[in-house]
Amino acid sequence: MEVSPNATVNCWPVVCIGGTADVDLENRGAFQEWSQQESVRNSCKHVSRPTSLHTIPAHIEKAVRCAMYGRPGAVYVDLPGNLVLTSTEEEISFPEPVPLPPPVSIPPIAEIEKAINTLKNAKKPLVIVGKGAAWSERGATQVQQFLTKSKLPWLATPGGKGVASDLHPRFIGQARSLALREADTVFLIGARFNWILHFGLPPRFQKDVKVVQIDICPEEFHQNVKTEVPLLGDIGETLAELTPRLGEWAYDESTEWFKKLRENAEKNRKAVEKLVDDHSTPLNYYAAYQPIREFLANNDVIVVNEGANTMDIGRTMMPSRLPKRRLDAGTFGTMGVGQGFALAAALWARDHSPKTKVLVVQGDSAFGFSAMELETIARYNLPVVTVIINNSGIYRGLLPEDDKAIEGDRTLALPVLSLTAECRYEQMCQAFGGEGTVVRTVPEIKAALEKAFQKTDGPTVINALISTDSERKPQADHWLTRSKM
């Protein structure tokens, strides 16, 4: 079996179908003659191209299997033009169901016991819940049980958000920098020491931090930092074995470590709340997020979140309470996924969870990447609500007075990161037959949200104009750990 390079870095089990030229015209200069397989090889876990109608089912079965089994990834099946347009009298059977559920595995029990001992002996333990926990069939349930029983302090990576609730009593995500920096033992549950976790290296981590790690991918252990106890296996199944073996033990919340984390979290929380409470207009990011946070607290919503500051701040301001309720730009920070994700989420909700709502929160730059998907959403009458946190630029926009100054000659080069000032994106949605509102205050956002979600057909865009110079709350460390830092 071939498992392809890089292809599982982002972990989306996606099956793409291509359509090259008729194979018999290859080499002649056919319409869209191209080596599609080669072009996508590096991005895909598996790539193939059926050569006859009767081999298509086996190719599709294998593609779907590769996308879903092991660590998930994208796959690609190229159907050349001649197959697309051929028919056959012959009966072609398809394996059913395609494919069967992924097989799972667990670490040997001795390793699990070793992991438990390492956790018990930790002075400053920290649990980090990652994306892998979200992909495991029983991951969320088992992570929640483990956190409840072990009483360990924990936080989540962006991809692990929602596996357990951010409102959980021992969630200390607000003390993230401190927690990473001082933990003596880290329990990675489907999380990796890549850039998001600053490679697990000093100064962001202790030099001799002990690592206990559950992962489905054997090559992922010892990445950048030695893994003290590697637990190879499915996360849900592994925790299902591990948690009961904790026995009566639970972490003592009265320790200095836990207290320090709590205090730091509370301090950071207060700093945020100060910004949240500042309702002066034009609004800052945190204030704009306040009515959204309030809405989410009381509803079952799939959140699609995309942008730079908008996504970074959104992770904090939109606590994840439920599994599989958050989609964002992922490990690669890929812009342009927002409205497409929303479309897929709305179709899923319509068929599988009619009470679940779909909310997109995007920066204005991020919105622009996939805004035209609104036409599709409108055409299918899907009740997607999009809030654009619109600061008229990327990272920051022009101040209104600056904008006026150059108004006389807008053909002059504008700063490359600024977008149209107070652009009326909500009118796009109106043009496509949906609703659109422009808002500038907290009450307006709140009212607009409520109204939008009362609607059950077609999209709404809420264009929330905020200050062009709003920023993230000051951070101790830069988000991106670089080679020279």
Next chain:
Amino acid sequence: MEVSPNATVNCWPVVCIGGTADVDLENRGAFQEWSQQESVRNSCKHVSRPTSLHTIPAHIEKAVRCAMYGRPGAVYVDLPGNLVLTSTEEEISFPEPVPLPPPVSIPPIAEIEKAINTLKNAKKPLVIVGKGAAWSERGATQVQQFLTKSKLPWLATPGGKGVASDLHPRFIGQARSLALREADTVFLIGARFNWILHFGLPPRFQKDVKVVQIDICPEEFHQNVKTEVPLLGDIGETLAELTPRLGEWAYDESTEWFKKLRENAEKNRKAVEKLVDDHSTPLNYYAAYQPIREFLANNDVIVVNEGANTMDIGRTMMPSRLPKRRLDAGTFGTMGVGQGFALAAALWARDHSPKTKVLVVQGDSAFGFSAMELETIARYNLPVVTVIINNSGIYRGLLPEDDKAIEGDRTLALPVLSLTAECRYEQMCQAFGGEGTVVRTVPEIKAALEKAFQKTDGPTVINALISTDSERKPQADHWLTRSKM
């Protein structure tokens, strides 16, 4: 020197700059760590990645050179993050100018004489002007002189449109199928026997058609069909040697062949004009194009044309009169290039040819691929006029009565090729600060065009709603020659 695969099929000399992760973080899971070079290798004529600041100028010089020299193509230079953020005190010099103009070559004179003899001896000669003629520095001037002096009947491939004027007295593009099918000698000037020319094979061409061909790329000769006289060299320079050597000779327009071509062209022209003159609403494509054709006849306009029927019909309905005045989806039929092309064209016109206007004519589907670029065009205040030939679908939309029938439940699966009925795309342009109009009749289109081009700042969208079942005029042969035909 490396010249890369496939990379010159589309012939755009484009230089792309990428930005991977810091090289020292490779292998660690860095932010956007990716083998960019490998991913674009197949699509680029040249790919490289500088490793230090002082090697950047040589990498850029070589990249630009490869993009422009020989047959043009896209190139890619990956600047890793660490170089983007480094500075140096050292002086780094850059070759100047970068690069020098491309060197050119011509065939040996004996080959040119042989070509002339072959043309003189032809009973049913046909000149086909292709994309290569457009890329050659002196291509247009020399092609025009050749056509004038030789008096040969000619037509152009889509990429060769405008090298000589479609209004030229011996342009017989309206008799294309007949001309290809019956010609005994074809003179390819920078054109290739790929799918666009039906591979040069029967039944679309004579089995023993004699080919005289000028091309810059030696491997292109004998492609699919033997080249009787291969003229390897720059098109402009080669014709500059060839035309004077025609001496007193010119093709005799009184022959049966020329008469037949003329008659066929006239017959086809009349069939088109019948559609043009049918102004009943909702309009058909040809009628909608009529005021555009009229406008173009009297103005210097760069036309960007994109879509399925819209582009196919646009090639006929918008005669090209001048070189370098038409941009479309090219050999690959790549959708999504429209507004980006228009942006580039408008910037070029602003700086180099202020009287030249920019007109985009797109189908509604094509518009959707790059519509958000309107925000950029508006932000830079560029006077781009877009006419959307809006049939509410791809190839065809729902009929209004069909649309009503499913209105009650638009969540039902719509036909996959239909788009939002009579979607108000022009409002997008308004939302971004530009102008927008919806039109439904020939006079409305005409008036809207005139008004739009009086404006010298910012974009206008003219949303021309036409019949959902308008079609191309019936064609004798399918546009796409397939392997089984």
Next chain:
Amino acid sequence: MEVSPNATVNCWPVVCIGGTADVDLENRGAFQEWSQQESVRNSCKHVSRPTSLHTIPAHIEKAVRCAMYGRPGAVYVDLPGNLVLTSTEEEISFPEPVPLPPPVSIPPIAEIEKAINTLKNAKKPLVIVGKGAAWSERGATQVQQFLTKSKLPWLATPGGKGVASDLHPRFIGQARSLALREADTVFLIGARFNWILHFGLPPRFQKDVKVVQIDICPEEFHQNVKTEVPLLGDIGETLAELTPRLGEWAYDESTEWFKKLRENAEKNRKAVEKLVDDHSTPLNYYAAYQPIREFLANNDVIVVNEGANTMDIGRTMMPSRLPKRRLDAGTFGTMGVGQGFALAAALWARDHSPKTKVLVVQGDSAFGFSAMELETIARYNLPVVTVIINNSGIYRGLLPEDDKAIEGDRTLALPVLSLTAECRYEQMCQAFGGEGTVVRTVPEIKAALEKAFQKTDGPTVINALISTDSERKPQADHWLTRSKM
């Protein structure tokens, strides 16, 4: 973590180090400037290129880890010339040991119970031991215990030979075709339904054969045939859980199925022995192998076996008794690996198992691919014994009389599959300072083998000249299942 395409098909954990040009000379036409990483990408599980001295240890650690963890595969690290020649005062530390032993996993116990039930319920069970069992740390021990306890009939794939002894009482490899064709339940232990097992499809297998499968690679299940019970995990660890759970149960050797297998095996064995006993000269393959078989029965020998008929017949005629004692051309049938494998085996034996001998048995064609490695073996004085089963051709040579007929003009085209008749390859070994003998009879082979292995320094080549028209014993089915069969 990136795991690369195709790269684990052959499963050799090999680390290759390359050396491209100085990075700062890239793009200039440097000596051996080449995109090595791209060139090997498809063949490697992991590819990387350090950019500074201090990143080399991390690159090597990751490369070794990827080669060994999960399903093994080849990896590639390119060290550009500038790193090869640079030194540093800085201390560069290396992770120790590199890497830690691979983490292992096992299937959930419920799956193991399901597997046991399926085996118990089989009417015509068959165990197939594959290459994966050989790569698992505890694979051989656990497979042997399972076979002993379960009393199931079994056979091995070429890569699985030696995991358990071919002399085991229930090994029915001689009845392979029958066993595959009639089994109702197959237990694949690290084996795959690829071409070697005829894709698991009719007519070589039952249409509804039940498959129980242990594999380390999740994507490998359901390949070509549905897996009834997929056991994802390390083979040794999984069997360590499974075997004890068999309890008192064992397969009943008195069944019709087992009797039929036995009888068929015995019939085939006798057919082979008839050939073995035919000592007429020139010898046939089986007779030539007889003294080798005898020698192996009484010694601890690493066998390297390579060729077409020589390898096919060698699998039968050289029973594998011990794990990790056989190297051959593998799943890909790659010729040219023989003497290199022998060199590596001899170095390993010298350092880790001084009583273990190294024997190469190659066809004359196979020998030619890597014969020059004998110079290296001789230079290092390693006691490698090579028997060339020399039929003067590929599949078959010229008959001596034919050879004579064309002797007058050997510049005439010889049949493309024939090699030099009775070529004296043993003299090559003499030329390099080793021993060489030519032999033609069974006693000569026997004596030569004994003498060669008494020598403890330097190589010996025994050139065994056999009949040019010797063949494999007739087979019911072609070894290669093709698409049209």
Next chain:
Amino acid sequence: MEVSPNATVNCWPVVCIGGTADVDLENRGAFQEWSQQESVRNSCKHVSRPTSLHTIPAHIEKAVRCAMYGRPGAVYVDLPGNLVLTSTEEEISFPEPVPLPPPVSIPPIAEIEKAINTLKNAKKPLVIVGKGAAWSERGATQVQQFLTKSKLPWLATPGGKGVASDLHPRFIGQARSLALREADTVFLIGARFNWILHFGLPPRFQKDVKVVQIDICPEEFHQNVKTEVPLLGDIGETLAELTPRLGEWAYDESTEWFKKLRENAEKNRKAVEKLVDDHSTPLNYYAAYQPIREFLANNDVIVVNEGANTMDIGRTMMPSRLPKRRLDAGTFGTMGVGQGFALAAALWARDHSPKTKVLVVQGDSAFGFSAMELETIARYNLPVVTVIINNSGIYRGLLPEDDKAIEGDRTLALPVLSLTAECRYEQMCQAFGGEGTVVRTVPEIKAALEKAFQKTDGPTVINALISTDSERKPQADHWLTRSKM
């Protein structure tokens, strides 16, 4: 037309045919299922894979065309197993001849005039004849005429050797370093400023050296150094236009520049001759080459030369007198090509030039890479003579006394660059039915050569044992210009 990356760096027009698995078995784990096209993409100018019998001719025609047209390169056509074994009743026609001779081009006459003026105005002109001149159909004839008429001093790159004779009165290859370093104007005829010419940069060239360059590849101009006059076209055809236009002009051999070159060449020649004349044994390289040089002076011989010192010194000691009479490791310095080249050369000579002899001169390391091809050469009875310049190592071997010292325990690690001391490679040739001699003195080499070439059937190996510490004559500059030097 696609022209592939890197693929023309070595410029060999080679057509390779592969044979992957049956296409219908792809994805199933078929025998040698592999993406061959992707694996060779980077190394080939063109890659394709026919999908049916009737498309094979067009694929082969295009492959051969791509290999030969423009700058030559390797191409690859993969014939999947199912096509190899299929037959058809249908008539399949093949284009004839395949392909037609490559079309050629020349620069515009004005450019040629400019080149002539630049050469006339040079104070210190230098002509460098490169590989491109060897590949041009009329290259050699025209270069010779140009050199005769222009009277300019010249030298050749390794790939350009023999285009004109090294014995030409104005060949100043012995003064290469001086000539490159001081020339004010360089006329590159099919040569490139890559590592072989030290990138055309200081200190090996003048900073402001004027470059006149003829090349078939437009992207090759301005590489590393600006090209003052780029002459794009076929070398032979271009010189056929240029030389007559020199008119009465010729370079004045009485200038200081020419005198200095001559003196330097003479000084270097004398230094070499001193080594040539030192016949003490064990011989040095130059003395060993002396009888070879003598033999070549009087015979028409295709020389295959491969090795490190052996190749470097061979370029000087074996003057090239005729075009297409020298094959060596090429721009990439690829070892392992020797005996294969000889085999091809001998087949060519047999059919096209029966008086032309084939001589291989290889170092012992180089011989080892392809020595087994001797069996093929012997089998086909081809009269190839190989002289191994055997210094018992790579660059240098052990001194005999050192070798004795470790003889007691040869299992100890030998220095990695030493090979078997005085290895008797000639016995390999005897083993295959050819001749073999070991020689140690100049008269022995001379006698052996004479005897070997009297033989007209089958190969001879002359194993010339020389000193283990012989070296190249001291060089002012290292052969390899590195980034930091």
